[in-house]
Amino acid sequence: MGATRIWTRDEVAARILAGEHLIVYNAHLLRITNSWLDAHPGGALALLHFVGRDASDEIEAYHHDDTLKLISHYSIGRVELTDDAWLPLVPPVMSGWVRKVAQDGKSTEWHSEATPQRSSVDTHLSPSSQILLVSKDHNHTSQPAPDRATLEPPPTSLSLKLQTQHSKAYKELHKRIVDAGLYKTPYLTGYGPEVLRYTLLGCLSAYAYQHGWFITSSVFLGLMWHQLVFTAHDLGHMGVTHNWAIDRLLSILIADFIGGLSIGWWVENHNVHHIVTNHPSHDPDIEHLPFFAISPNFLDSLWSSYYKRTMWFDRFAKVFVAIQHKLFYVVMAFARFNLYANSYTFLYKKAFDTRRARGGRWAWSLEIVGLTFFWSWFGRVLYGCGSWQMALAYLLVSHAVTSPLHVQIVLSHFSMSTADLGPTESFPHRQLRTTSDVICDESIGFIHGGLHLQVTHHLFPRLPRHNLKRASALVKEFAQEQGLTYAEFGFVDGNAEVIGVLRGVAEQVKLMGKVANVEAKEAVEKRLINKKVA
Known part of the structure:
Protein backbone atom coordinates (compact mmCIF):
# COMPACT_ATOMS: atom_id res chain seq x y z
CA MET A 1 0.00 0.00 0.00
CA GLY A 2 1.90 2.99 -1.31
CA ALA A 3 -0.14 6.00 -0.13
CA THR A 4 1.54 7.75 2.83
CA ARG A 5 -0.85 10.54 3.83
CA ILE A 6 -2.07 10.43 7.45
CA TRP A 7 -5.81 11.01 7.84
CA THR A 8 -7.24 12.31 11.11
CA ARG A 9 -10.57 11.11 12.45
CA ASP A 10 -12.18 14.49 11.75
CA GLU A 11 -10.92 14.44 8.16
CA VAL A 12 -12.31 10.94 7.62
CA ALA A 13 -15.66 12.01 9.07
CA ALA A 14 -15.79 15.06 6.80
CA ARG A 15 -15.13 12.94 3.70
CA ILE A 16 -17.82 10.45 4.72
CA LEU A 17 -20.33 13.27 5.18
CA ALA A 18 -19.35 14.48 1.72
CA GLY A 19 -20.50 11.13 0.34
CA GLU A 20 -17.36 8.98 0.21
CA HIS A 21 -17.27 5.38 1.41
CA LEU A 22 -14.15 5.07 3.58
CA ILE A 23 -13.17 1.91 5.47
CA VAL A 24 -10.16 1.29 7.72
CA TYR A 25 -8.06 -1.81 7.03
CA ASN A 26 -4.85 -2.52 8.93
CA ALA A 27 -4.39 1.21 9.69
CA HIS A 28 -4.90 2.10 6.01
CA LEU A 29 -7.85 4.10 4.70
CA LEU A 30 -9.66 2.46 1.82
CA ARG A 31 -11.82 4.49 -0.53
CA ILE A 32 -14.59 2.33 -2.01
CA THR A 33 -15.81 3.74 -5.32
CA ASN A 34 -19.48 3.61 -6.28
CA SER A 35 -18.64 1.24 -9.12
CA TRP A 36 -16.99 -1.25 -6.76
CA LEU A 37 -19.76 -0.82 -4.20
CA ASP A 38 -22.22 -1.97 -6.88
CA ALA A 39 -19.93 -4.75 -8.13
CA HIS A 40 -18.95 -6.19 -4.75
CA PRO A 41 -19.76 -9.96 -4.83
CA GLY A 42 -20.84 -9.87 -1.19
CA GLY A 43 -23.34 -7.06 -1.82
CA ALA A 44 -23.17 -3.34 -1.09
CA LEU A 45 -24.52 -3.60 2.46
CA ALA A 46 -21.58 -5.75 3.52
CA LEU A 47 -19.37 -2.70 2.79
CA LEU A 48 -21.74 0.05 3.95
CA HIS A 49 -21.90 -1.42 7.44
CA PHE A 50 -18.16 -0.70 7.84
CA VAL A 51 -17.92 2.87 6.57
CA GLY A 52 -15.92 4.75 9.20
CA ARG A 53 -14.98 1.55 11.01
CA ASP A 54 -12.00 -0.80 11.19
CA ALA A 55 -12.95 -3.83 9.11
CA SER A 56 -9.56 -5.57 9.18
CA ASP A 57 -10.74 -8.80 10.81
CA GLU A 58 -13.87 -9.08 8.69
CA ILE A 59 -12.03 -8.39 5.43
CA GLU A 60 -9.43 -11.07 6.14
CA ALA A 61 -12.04 -13.56 7.34
CA TYR A 62 -14.18 -13.21 4.20
CA HIS A 63 -11.59 -12.88 1.45
CA HIS A 64 -9.07 -15.18 -0.18
CA ASP A 65 -5.37 -14.22 -0.16
CA ASP A 66 -5.49 -13.40 -3.88
CA THR A 67 -8.28 -10.89 -3.24
CA LEU A 68 -6.46 -9.35 -0.27
CA LYS A 69 -3.52 -8.53 -2.54
CA LEU A 70 -5.80 -6.25 -4.59
CA ILE A 71 -6.86 -4.14 -1.61
CA SER A 72 -3.78 -1.93 -1.87
CA HIS A 73 -5.34 -0.32 -4.97
CA TYR A 74 -8.03 1.25 -2.78
CA SER A 75 -5.71 2.76 -0.15
CA ILE A 76 -5.55 6.56 -0.02
CA GLY A 77 -3.26 6.73 3.01
CA ARG A 78 -3.03 5.75 6.64
CA VAL A 79 -5.23 6.77 9.56
CA GLU A 80 -4.32 8.39 12.84
CA LEU A 81 -4.59 5.83 15.64
CA THR A 82 -5.35 6.30 19.33
CA ASP A 83 -3.50 3.84 21.58
CA ASP A 84 -2.77 1.67 18.55
CA ALA A 85 -6.46 1.53 17.59
CA TRP A 86 -8.87 3.35 15.30
CA LEU A 87 -11.61 5.18 17.18
CA PRO A 88 -14.65 4.10 15.14
CA LEU A 89 -17.41 6.19 13.63
CA VAL A 90 -21.01 5.10 13.15
CA PRO A 91 -21.65 4.04 9.53
CA PRO A 92 -24.38 6.28 8.05
CA VAL A 93 -26.45 3.23 7.07
CA MET A 94 -26.66 2.29 10.75
CA SER A 95 -28.46 5.60 11.33
CA GLY A 96 -30.77 5.22 8.35
CA TRP A 97 -28.76 7.25 5.81
CA VAL A 98 -27.87 6.02 2.31
CA ARG A 99 -26.66 7.60 -0.92
CA LYS A 100 -29.07 7.63 -3.86
CA VAL A 101 -28.86 8.89 -7.41
CA ALA A 102 -29.81 12.58 -7.59
CA GLN A 103 -32.39 14.05 -9.97
CA ASP A 104 -29.67 14.81 -12.53
CA GLY A 105 -29.15 11.06 -12.89
CA LYS A 106 -25.38 11.34 -12.45
CA SER A 107 -24.45 12.48 -8.95
CA THR A 108 -25.60 11.01 -5.65
CA GLU A 109 -27.14 12.63 -2.62
CA TRP A 110 -28.08 11.66 0.92
CA HIS A 111 -31.42 10.01 1.49
CA SER A 112 -32.97 9.27 4.88
CA GLU A 113 -34.53 5.78 4.85
CA ALA A 114 -35.48 5.68 8.52
CA THR A 115 -35.18 7.49 11.82
CA PRO A 116 -32.42 6.43 14.22
CA GLN A 117 -33.60 5.67 17.73
CA ARG A 118 -30.75 5.88 20.22
CA SER A 119 -31.27 4.16 23.56
CA SER A 120 -32.15 6.49 26.44
CA VAL A 121 -31.40 3.79 29.02
CA ASP A 122 -28.60 1.33 29.66
CA THR A 123 -30.02 -2.16 30.12
CA HIS A 124 -29.09 -5.64 28.97
CA LEU A 125 -31.68 -5.54 26.16
CA SER A 126 -31.23 -1.84 25.30
CA PRO A 127 -27.68 -0.73 26.12
CA SER A 128 -26.67 2.92 25.86
CA SER A 129 -24.65 2.05 22.74
CA GLN A 130 -27.69 0.85 20.81
CA ILE A 131 -29.07 2.46 17.66
CA LEU A 132 -32.25 1.01 16.19
CA LEU A 133 -34.13 2.25 13.13
CA VAL A 134 -37.83 3.06 13.02
CA SER A 135 -40.09 4.33 10.26
CA LYS A 136 -39.83 8.04 9.48
CA ASP A 137 -43.56 8.18 10.19
CA HIS A 138 -42.72 7.71 13.85
CA ASN A 139 -40.55 10.80 14.12
CA HIS A 140 -39.88 12.32 10.73
CA THR A 141 -36.54 14.07 10.46
CA SER A 142 -36.15 17.27 8.49
CA GLN A 143 -32.37 16.84 8.25
CA PRO A 144 -31.27 17.08 4.61
CA ALA A 145 -28.13 15.05 5.34
CA PRO A 146 -26.30 13.37 8.23
CA ASP A 147 -24.12 15.65 10.35
CA ARG A 148 -21.05 15.15 12.50
CA ALA A 149 -23.15 14.11 15.49
CA THR A 150 -24.71 11.34 13.38
CA LEU A 151 -21.31 9.69 12.98
CA GLU A 152 -20.42 9.89 16.67
CA PRO A 153 -21.05 6.59 18.53
CA PRO A 154 -23.28 6.63 21.61
CA PRO A 155 -21.59 5.89 24.95
CA THR A 156 -20.54 2.27 25.40
CA SER A 157 -19.45 0.11 28.27
CA LEU A 158 -16.87 -1.60 26.07
CA SER A 159 -13.17 -0.80 26.39
CA LEU A 160 -11.56 0.06 23.03
CA LYS A 161 -8.26 -1.21 24.42
CA LEU A 162 -9.74 -4.58 25.36
CA GLN A 163 -11.58 -4.93 22.04
CA THR A 164 -8.30 -4.18 20.24
CA GLN A 165 -6.66 -6.91 22.31
CA HIS A 166 -9.38 -9.38 21.23
CA SER A 167 -8.79 -8.38 17.62
CA LYS A 168 -5.03 -8.92 17.84
CA ALA A 169 -5.54 -12.31 19.50
CA TYR A 170 -8.03 -13.23 16.76
CA LYS A 171 -5.41 -12.45 14.08
CA GLU A 172 -2.99 -14.79 15.86
CA LEU A 173 -5.70 -17.46 16.04
CA HIS A 174 -6.37 -17.03 12.32
CA LYS A 175 -2.67 -17.56 11.59
CA ARG A 176 -2.66 -20.74 13.66
CA ILE A 177 -5.59 -22.06 11.65
CA VAL A 178 -3.91 -21.20 8.36
CA ASP A 179 -0.63 -22.79 9.48
CA ALA A 479 -12.13 -17.76 24.07
CA GLN A 480 -10.79 -18.98 27.41
CA GLU A 481 -7.58 -16.97 27.07
CA GLN A 482 -9.54 -13.79 26.19
CA GLY A 483 -12.16 -14.24 28.90
CA LEU A 484 -14.93 -14.68 26.31
CA THR A 485 -17.87 -17.09 26.55
CA TYR A 486 -18.08 -19.93 24.04
CA ALA A 487 -21.77 -20.84 24.15
CA GLU A 488 -22.94 -24.35 23.30
CA PHE A 489 -26.13 -26.28 24.01
CA GLY A 490 -27.37 -29.76 23.39
CA PHE A 491 -30.09 -30.01 20.73
CA VAL A 492 -32.84 -30.47 23.32
CA ASP A 493 -31.51 -27.76 25.63
CA GLY A 494 -31.06 -25.42 22.66
CA ASN A 495 -34.68 -25.90 21.66
CA ALA A 496 -35.74 -25.18 25.23
CA GLU A 497 -33.70 -21.96 25.22
CA VAL A 498 -35.30 -20.76 21.97
CA ILE A 499 -38.82 -21.63 23.13
CA GLY A 500 -38.08 -19.77 26.35
CA VAL A 501 -37.05 -16.64 24.45
CA LEU A 502 -40.14 -16.81 22.24
CA ARG A 503 -42.38 -17.37 25.25
CA GLY A 504 -40.82 -14.40 27.06
CA VAL A 505 -41.61 -11.99 24.23
CA ALA A 506 -45.07 -13.51 23.79
CA GLU A 507 -45.86 -12.86 27.45
CA GLN A 508 -44.84 -9.22 27.03
CA VAL A 509 -47.26 -8.93 24.10
CA LYS A 510 -50.05 -10.38 26.23
CA LEU A 511 -49.15 -7.98 29.04
CA MET A 512 -49.27 -5.05 26.61
CA GLY A 513 -52.72 -6.19 25.54
CA LYS A 514 -53.94 -6.33 29.12
CA VAL A 515 -52.56 -2.87 29.86
CA ALA A 516 -54.17 -1.49 26.68
CA ASN A 517 -57.52 -3.03 27.66
CA VAL A 518 -57.34 -1.53 31.14
CA GLU A 519 -56.42 1.89 29.75
CA ALA A 520 -59.25 1.68 27.21
CA LYS A 521 -61.71 0.70 29.91
CA GLU A 522 -60.57 3.57 32.13
CA ALA A 523 -60.91 5.99 29.21
CA VAL A 524 -64.48 4.83 28.49
CA GLU A 525 -65.43 5.09 32.16
CA LYS A 526 -63.93 8.56 32.36
CA ARG A 527 -65.95 9.70 29.32
CA LEU A 528 -69.17 8.29 30.83
CA ILE A 529 -68.50 10.10 34.12
CA ASN A 530 -67.82 13.36 32.27
CA LYS A 531 -71.11 12.98 30.35
CA LYS A 532 -73.04 12.41 33.57
CA VAL A 533 -71.42 15.46 35.18
CA ALA A 534 -72.24 17.56 32.10
Missing part, protein backbone atom coordinates in the same frame (compact mmCIF):
# COMPACT_ATOMS: atom_id res chain seq x y z
CA ALA A 180 -2.52 -25.94 10.52
CA GLY A 181 -3.70 -26.28 6.92
CA LEU A 182 -7.37 -26.08 7.87
CA TYR A 183 -8.25 -24.05 4.78
CA LYS A 184 -7.38 -27.04 2.59
CA THR A 185 -10.57 -28.70 1.41
CA PRO A 186 -10.76 -32.46 2.17
CA TYR A 187 -12.37 -33.40 -1.14
CA LEU A 188 -12.06 -37.18 -0.81
CA THR A 189 -12.68 -37.71 2.92
CA GLY A 190 -15.05 -34.76 3.29
CA TYR A 191 -17.17 -34.48 0.17
CA GLY A 192 -16.67 -38.06 -1.03
CA PRO A 193 -19.07 -39.59 1.52
CA GLU A 194 -21.46 -36.69 1.03
CA VAL A 195 -21.74 -37.19 -2.73
CA LEU A 196 -22.48 -40.86 -2.09
CA ARG A 197 -25.13 -39.87 0.48
CA TYR A 198 -26.80 -37.40 -1.92
CA THR A 199 -26.80 -39.99 -4.70
CA LEU A 200 -28.23 -42.70 -2.45
CA LEU A 201 -31.06 -40.47 -1.20
CA GLY A 202 -31.87 -39.34 -4.75
CA CYS A 203 -31.93 -42.93 -6.02
CA LEU A 204 -34.10 -44.09 -3.13
CA SER A 205 -36.56 -41.28 -3.84
CA ALA A 206 -36.71 -42.18 -7.54
CA TYR A 207 -37.07 -45.92 -6.77
CA ALA A 208 -39.93 -45.32 -4.34
CA TYR A 209 -41.64 -42.98 -6.81
CA GLN A 210 -41.47 -45.55 -9.61
CA HIS A 211 -43.18 -48.08 -7.34
CA GLY A 212 -45.93 -45.64 -6.39
CA TRP A 213 -44.67 -45.14 -2.83
CA PHE A 214 -45.12 -41.40 -3.12
CA ILE A 215 -44.87 -40.41 0.55
CA THR A 216 -41.72 -42.51 0.98
CA SER A 217 -40.32 -40.87 -2.15
CA SER A 218 -41.11 -37.40 -0.80
CA VAL A 219 -39.31 -38.18 2.47
CA PHE A 220 -36.13 -39.23 0.68
CA LEU A 221 -36.31 -36.21 -1.63
CA GLY A 222 -36.65 -33.92 1.39
CA LEU A 223 -33.67 -35.61 3.05
CA MET A 224 -31.61 -35.08 -0.11
CA TRP A 225 -32.53 -31.37 -0.18
CA HIS A 226 -31.69 -31.13 3.52
CA GLN A 227 -28.20 -32.54 2.94
CA LEU A 228 -27.52 -30.67 -0.31
CA VAL A 229 -28.09 -27.32 1.40
CA PHE A 230 -24.88 -27.81 3.40
CA THR A 231 -22.74 -28.04 0.28
CA ALA A 232 -24.57 -25.10 -1.33
CA HIS A 233 -23.77 -23.16 1.85
CA ASP A 234 -20.06 -24.04 1.56
CA LEU A 235 -19.97 -23.00 -2.08
CA GLY A 236 -21.71 -19.71 -1.30
CA HIS A 237 -18.89 -18.94 1.14
CA MET A 238 -16.25 -19.93 -1.46
CA GLY A 239 -15.27 -22.64 0.97
CA VAL A 240 -14.86 -25.54 -1.48
CA THR A 241 -12.62 -24.75 -4.47
CA HIS A 242 -12.00 -21.16 -3.19
CA ASN A 243 -12.52 -19.96 -6.76
CA TRP A 244 -15.52 -17.63 -7.08
CA ALA A 245 -16.59 -18.66 -10.59
CA ILE A 246 -16.30 -22.42 -10.00
CA ASP A 247 -17.97 -22.31 -6.60
CA ARG A 248 -20.79 -20.13 -7.95
CA LEU A 249 -21.40 -22.47 -10.91
CA LEU A 250 -21.57 -25.51 -8.63
CA SER A 251 -23.79 -23.72 -6.13
CA ILE A 252 -26.26 -22.70 -8.86
CA LEU A 253 -26.41 -26.32 -10.01
CA ILE A 254 -27.22 -27.50 -6.49
CA ALA A 255 -29.35 -24.65 -5.14
CA ASP A 256 -31.26 -23.58 -8.27
CA PHE A 257 -31.41 -26.61 -10.57
CA ILE A 258 -31.92 -29.23 -7.84
CA GLY A 259 -33.32 -27.22 -4.93
CA GLY A 260 -35.32 -24.43 -6.59
CA LEU A 261 -33.66 -21.72 -4.47
CA SER A 262 -31.60 -18.70 -5.53
CA ILE A 263 -27.98 -18.93 -4.40
CA GLY A 264 -27.56 -15.27 -5.37
CA TRP A 265 -30.20 -14.26 -2.84
CA TRP A 266 -28.77 -16.56 -0.21
CA VAL A 267 -25.21 -15.20 -0.55
CA GLU A 268 -26.32 -11.57 -0.26
CA ASN A 269 -28.63 -12.34 2.66
CA HIS A 270 -26.16 -14.58 4.46
CA ASN A 271 -23.22 -12.18 4.14
CA VAL A 272 -25.22 -9.43 5.84
CA HIS A 273 -26.26 -11.90 8.55
CA HIS A 274 -22.60 -12.69 9.24
CA ILE A 275 -21.59 -9.02 9.27
CA VAL A 276 -24.28 -7.72 11.67
CA THR A 277 -25.28 -10.91 13.45
CA ASN A 278 -28.43 -10.58 15.58
CA HIS A 279 -28.88 -6.83 15.09
CA PRO A 280 -32.67 -6.21 15.09
CA SER A 281 -32.56 -3.48 12.41
CA HIS A 282 -29.94 -5.01 10.14
CA ASP A 283 -29.73 -8.82 10.35
CA PRO A 284 -32.32 -10.34 7.96
CA ASP A 285 -32.00 -13.75 9.61
CA ILE A 286 -33.78 -12.60 12.78
CA GLU A 287 -36.32 -10.33 11.08
CA HIS A 288 -39.39 -12.57 10.90
CA LEU A 289 -42.40 -10.44 11.78
CA PRO A 290 -45.33 -11.05 11.73
CA PHE A 291 -44.52 -14.63 12.81
CA PHE A 292 -41.59 -14.31 15.22
CA ALA A 293 -40.06 -11.62 17.44
CA ILE A 294 -37.03 -12.73 19.47
CA SER A 295 -36.60 -9.38 21.19
CA PRO A 296 -39.03 -6.85 22.70
CA ASN A 297 -37.38 -4.28 20.43
CA PHE A 298 -39.32 -5.71 17.49
CA LEU A 299 -42.54 -4.58 19.15
CA ASP A 300 -41.57 -0.99 18.18
CA SER A 301 -42.09 -1.66 14.44
CA LEU A 302 -38.44 -1.44 13.41
CA TRP A 303 -37.11 -0.56 9.97
CA SER A 304 -35.04 -3.22 8.17
CA SER A 305 -32.04 -1.87 6.27
CA TYR A 306 -31.88 -5.15 4.33
CA TYR A 307 -35.52 -5.53 3.32
CA LYS A 308 -35.98 -1.75 2.97
CA ARG A 309 -39.32 -1.78 4.76
CA THR A 310 -40.85 -1.31 8.17
CA MET A 311 -41.53 -4.53 10.07
CA TRP A 312 -44.87 -3.44 11.43
CA PHE A 313 -45.99 -4.85 14.75
CA ASP A 314 -49.62 -4.65 13.67
CA ARG A 315 -52.75 -6.53 14.74
CA PHE A 316 -51.79 -9.55 12.66
CA ALA A 317 -48.33 -9.67 14.25
CA LYS A 318 -49.75 -9.26 17.76
CA VAL A 319 -51.90 -12.36 17.28
CA PHE A 320 -49.04 -14.53 16.01
CA VAL A 321 -46.30 -13.26 18.32
CA ALA A 322 -48.54 -13.83 21.34
CA ILE A 323 -48.52 -17.56 20.52
CA GLN A 324 -45.17 -17.77 18.68
CA HIS A 325 -43.71 -20.31 21.13
CA LYS A 326 -46.61 -22.64 20.32
CA LEU A 327 -46.36 -22.15 16.55
CA PHE A 328 -42.56 -22.38 16.31
CA TYR A 329 -42.33 -25.92 14.90
CA VAL A 330 -45.38 -25.44 12.69
CA VAL A 331 -43.83 -22.37 11.06
CA MET A 332 -40.46 -24.14 10.75
CA ALA A 333 -42.19 -26.98 8.87
CA PHE A 334 -43.11 -24.49 6.12
CA ALA A 335 -39.91 -22.39 6.27
CA ARG A 336 -38.72 -23.57 2.86
CA PHE A 337 -41.67 -21.80 1.21
CA ASN A 338 -40.37 -18.55 2.70
CA LEU A 339 -37.01 -19.26 1.04
CA TYR A 340 -38.79 -19.53 -2.31
CA ALA A 341 -40.49 -16.18 -1.73
CA ASN A 342 -37.24 -14.44 -0.83
CA SER A 343 -35.37 -16.08 -3.71
CA TYR A 344 -37.84 -15.10 -6.41
CA THR A 345 -38.36 -11.59 -5.04
CA PHE A 346 -34.60 -11.09 -5.14
CA LEU A 347 -34.25 -12.32 -8.73
CA TYR A 348 -37.24 -10.25 -9.86
CA LYS A 349 -35.70 -7.08 -8.45
CA LYS A 350 -32.32 -7.95 -9.99
CA ALA A 351 -33.97 -8.12 -13.40
CA PHE A 352 -34.52 -4.35 -13.23
CA ASP A 353 -31.29 -3.50 -11.41
CA THR A 354 -28.78 -1.83 -13.71
CA ARG A 355 -26.06 -2.29 -11.08
CA ARG A 356 -24.53 -5.68 -11.67
CA ALA A 357 -22.35 -7.44 -9.12
CA ARG A 358 -19.41 -9.53 -10.23
CA GLY A 359 -20.69 -12.12 -12.67
CA GLY A 360 -24.14 -10.62 -12.21
CA ARG A 361 -25.48 -11.03 -15.74
CA TRP A 362 -24.47 -14.63 -16.46
CA ALA A 363 -25.11 -15.77 -12.88
CA TRP A 364 -28.58 -14.20 -12.86
CA SER A 365 -29.43 -15.71 -16.26
CA LEU A 366 -28.19 -19.14 -15.22
CA GLU A 367 -30.26 -18.95 -12.04
CA ILE A 368 -33.40 -18.23 -14.09
CA VAL A 369 -32.61 -21.25 -16.29
CA GLY A 370 -32.00 -23.31 -13.15
CA LEU A 371 -35.31 -22.38 -11.54
CA THR A 372 -37.17 -23.06 -14.77
CA PHE A 373 -35.53 -26.48 -14.91
CA PHE A 374 -36.38 -27.15 -11.25
CA TRP A 375 -40.09 -26.40 -11.58
CA SER A 376 -40.19 -28.40 -14.82
CA TRP A 377 -38.91 -31.61 -13.23
CA PHE A 378 -40.49 -31.10 -9.82
CA GLY A 379 -43.79 -30.06 -11.41
CA ARG A 380 -43.67 -33.26 -13.43
CA VAL A 381 -43.08 -35.22 -10.22
CA LEU A 382 -46.14 -33.65 -8.60
CA TYR A 383 -48.27 -34.20 -11.71
CA GLY A 384 -47.28 -37.86 -11.74
CA CYS A 385 -48.71 -38.42 -8.26
CA GLY A 386 -52.08 -39.13 -9.85
CA SER A 387 -54.30 -36.82 -7.83
CA TRP A 388 -54.13 -33.32 -6.47
CA GLN A 389 -54.47 -34.65 -2.93
CA MET A 390 -51.42 -36.88 -3.29
CA ALA A 391 -49.51 -34.13 -5.10
CA LEU A 392 -50.25 -31.75 -2.21
CA ALA A 393 -49.17 -34.39 0.31
CA TYR A 394 -45.94 -34.99 -1.65
CA LEU A 395 -45.24 -31.23 -1.74
CA LEU A 396 -45.87 -30.69 1.97
CA VAL A 397 -44.04 -33.78 3.23
CA SER A 398 -40.94 -33.23 1.09
CA HIS A 399 -40.71 -29.65 2.34
CA ALA A 400 -41.50 -30.45 5.99
CA VAL A 401 -38.71 -33.05 6.07
CA THR A 402 -36.19 -30.23 5.58
CA SER A 403 -37.47 -28.36 8.68
CA PRO A 404 -34.85 -29.73 11.15
CA LEU A 405 -32.29 -27.73 9.20
CA HIS A 406 -34.18 -24.49 9.84
CA VAL A 407 -34.62 -25.38 13.51
CA GLN A 408 -30.91 -26.11 13.85
CA ILE A 409 -29.84 -22.79 12.32
CA VAL A 410 -32.10 -20.65 14.50
CA LEU A 411 -30.92 -22.52 17.61
CA SER A 412 -27.52 -20.93 17.14
CA HIS A 413 -28.87 -17.36 17.22
CA PHE A 414 -32.42 -16.97 18.53
CA SER A 415 -31.40 -17.54 22.14
CA MET A 416 -28.34 -15.27 21.97
CA SER A 417 -27.95 -11.53 22.57
CA THR A 418 -29.66 -9.09 20.17
CA ALA A 419 -28.17 -5.98 21.80
CA ASP A 420 -26.22 -3.48 19.69
CA LEU A 421 -22.93 -2.79 21.48
CA GLY A 422 -21.85 -0.23 18.90
CA PRO A 423 -18.96 0.02 16.41
CA THR A 424 -16.37 -0.34 19.17
CA GLU A 425 -17.13 -4.05 19.48
CA SER A 426 -14.56 -6.30 17.84
CA PHE A 427 -15.40 -8.99 15.31
CA PRO A 428 -14.57 -11.97 17.58
CA HIS A 429 -16.41 -10.45 20.57
CA ARG A 430 -19.57 -9.91 18.51
CA GLN A 431 -19.58 -13.40 16.97
CA LEU A 432 -19.04 -15.17 20.29
CA ARG A 433 -21.72 -13.02 21.95
CA THR A 434 -24.39 -13.65 19.31
CA THR A 435 -23.72 -17.25 18.24
CA SER A 436 -23.79 -20.67 19.90
CA ASP A 437 -22.95 -24.26 18.97
CA VAL A 438 -25.26 -27.27 18.99
CA ILE A 439 -23.55 -30.11 20.81
CA CYS A 440 -23.88 -33.49 19.12
CA ASP A 441 -22.00 -36.75 18.87
CA GLU A 442 -19.44 -36.80 16.07
CA SER A 443 -21.06 -39.92 14.60
CA ILE A 444 -24.25 -37.98 13.77
CA GLY A 445 -22.55 -34.70 12.86
CA PHE A 446 -23.49 -35.27 9.21
CA ILE A 447 -27.16 -34.75 10.12
CA HIS A 448 -26.25 -31.18 11.09
CA GLY A 449 -23.91 -30.93 8.11
CA GLY A 450 -21.10 -29.93 10.45
CA LEU A 451 -22.78 -26.55 10.86
CA HIS A 452 -23.70 -27.26 14.45
CA LEU A 453 -20.28 -25.66 15.07
CA GLN A 454 -21.68 -22.21 14.24
CA VAL A 455 -19.34 -20.23 16.52
CA THR A 456 -16.25 -21.36 14.65
CA HIS A 457 -18.04 -20.98 11.32
CA HIS A 458 -18.96 -17.37 12.13
CA LEU A 459 -15.36 -16.57 13.06
CA PHE A 460 -13.98 -18.28 9.94
CA PRO A 461 -16.79 -18.39 7.33
CA ARG A 462 -14.56 -19.57 4.45
CA LEU A 463 -13.19 -22.50 6.43
CA PRO A 464 -14.13 -25.84 4.83
CA ARG A 465 -16.99 -27.26 6.87
CA HIS A 466 -15.27 -30.60 7.47
CA ASN A 467 -12.41 -28.84 9.28
CA LEU A 468 -14.62 -26.94 11.75
CA LYS A 469 -14.24 -29.64 14.43
CA ARG A 470 -10.46 -29.27 14.57
CA ALA A 471 -10.68 -25.48 14.39
CA SER A 472 -13.25 -25.30 17.19
CA ALA A 473 -10.73 -26.70 19.66
CA LEU A 474 -8.43 -23.75 18.89
CA VAL A 475 -11.35 -21.31 19.13
CA LYS A 476 -12.26 -22.61 22.59
CA GLU A 477 -8.68 -22.03 23.73
CA PHE A 478 -8.84 -18.51 22.30
